[in-house]
Amino acid sequence: MPRYLISFNYGDMNVPDDELPAVGEAARAVVRQASEAGVLVFAGGVGEPQDTRVVAPNGQVRVGPRSQRAEFIGGLTIVEVAGPAEALAWGAKIAAACRCDQEVREFMPGAQVCGE
Template sequence: MTQYLISFDDGAMDHIPEQDWPDVGKASHAVVREAMGAGVWLFGAGLHRQRASIVATDGMVTDGPFPETKEVIGGFSIVDVPSREEALAWAARIAGACRCAQEVRELMPDPEHDAWLRRVGR
């Protein structure tokens, strides 16, 4: 199977009225439970709205993102599915629950990670 990153930009959910957040939470958790039940869910999370720290290859830490950064991830899910079409279908479910568009990108294969998944029974 292939792993996909399904994500949305920080601020993509800003249009949701405060009183709707409990419903959004219930809907998004329902999709996560559905993905878990289908055996395709690997991990996901929303990210706190904050400035990121950038760690350079020499270990130096600076505040980021840099001004030229146009978009910052606000949340993500990682699914392991047999096709891009299935990843797009899960993204559509997530988009409906979260009330915002989702970006879908295929993750590069990693044989060591795949071996670990087999060891833990995935």
């Protein structure tokens, strides 16, 4: 079955501080639903862009994003589902829970998974 990345950009989940606990619980509830449905591969938020570590081809490491781009992933979910309609349905559930748009993208055919 194909795997899909469902993600949102850092800063897109723009909700008042007093609503963050409710948004967090709603997001965890959708992740539990995906797990119980057997489609969840992975889900999680991503740290602050300024804390990014960049590894160069020569092995050198530096702190901070590699460019001044405007968008960074803020959180992601990976699901393994029958096809795009099901992936979009999970994306819609996550969008409602997180109160922000979600990108839904299929992993390229032949993507490798450890242990497979």
